[in-house]
Amino acid sequence: MSMHAALEMSSIKPEETYHLRHSVLRPMQMLADCAYPEDKQAQTLHAGCYLNGRLVGVGTIFREDREEVAGRIGWRIRGMAVSSEARGSGCGGAILQTLLNHARMQTSTEKEIEVWCNGRANVEGFYRRYGFQRQGEIFEVPPIGPHVLMVRFG
Ligand SMILES: CC(C)(COP(=O)(O)OP(=O)(O)OC[C@H]1O[C@@H](n2cnc3c(N)ncnc32)[C@H](O)[C@@H]1OP(=O)(O)O)[C@@H](O)C(=O)NCCC(=O)NCCS
Secondary structure (H helix, E strand, C coil): CCCCCCEEEEECCHHHHHHHHHHHHCCCCCHHHHCCCCCCCCCCEEEEEEECCEEEEEEEEEECCCCCCCCEEEEEEEEEEECHHHCCCCHHHHHHHHHHHHHHHHCCCCCEEEEEEEEEHHHHHHHHHCCCEEEEEEEEECCCEEEEEEEEEC
């Protein structure tokens, strides 16, 4: 039996991400502030992770080139949020893999892709685990705290 037998992945609507974005990432803001401008773009994917039938994790990926790169198709990850009681059960990893697969599937095979995010400094290790590398120095995003630019090629 798989270690993560009770986990199920599904694509979800933008509105279904708001509660976990709010409670995990931005409890100091309004629920309405948890909508991102890119949420409803045609190529955007919202991935949801269910544990025993309950939505416990979300993550979003959409097309956005970084200014620094030429010739690669850019995909940006935002709003990775797993509820505290579900962390460490494989949920975040399953979401990230789903988002990476989506970016690859949505991009024509002859193009190179670059997946990136501005992650919180304390989860750098999570992204490294999936082949991302940090670029540049730690930077502050007030009022949230220190962040790192994480980038993955291909
Ligand atoms: C970061 C987060 C999404 C990870 O989700 P998760 O469900 O706990 O992660 P998983 O259980 O799938 O872990 C997958 C792997 O990443 C590793 N990992 C998870 N969090 C890590 C961290 N902070 N640092 C280093 N490694 C980490 C796990 O050990 C695991 O490795 P393994 O497969 O070798 O055992 C989750 O902890 C979270 O939502 N945190 C709070 C919100 C946040 O900071 N989000 C990120 C904003 S950029």
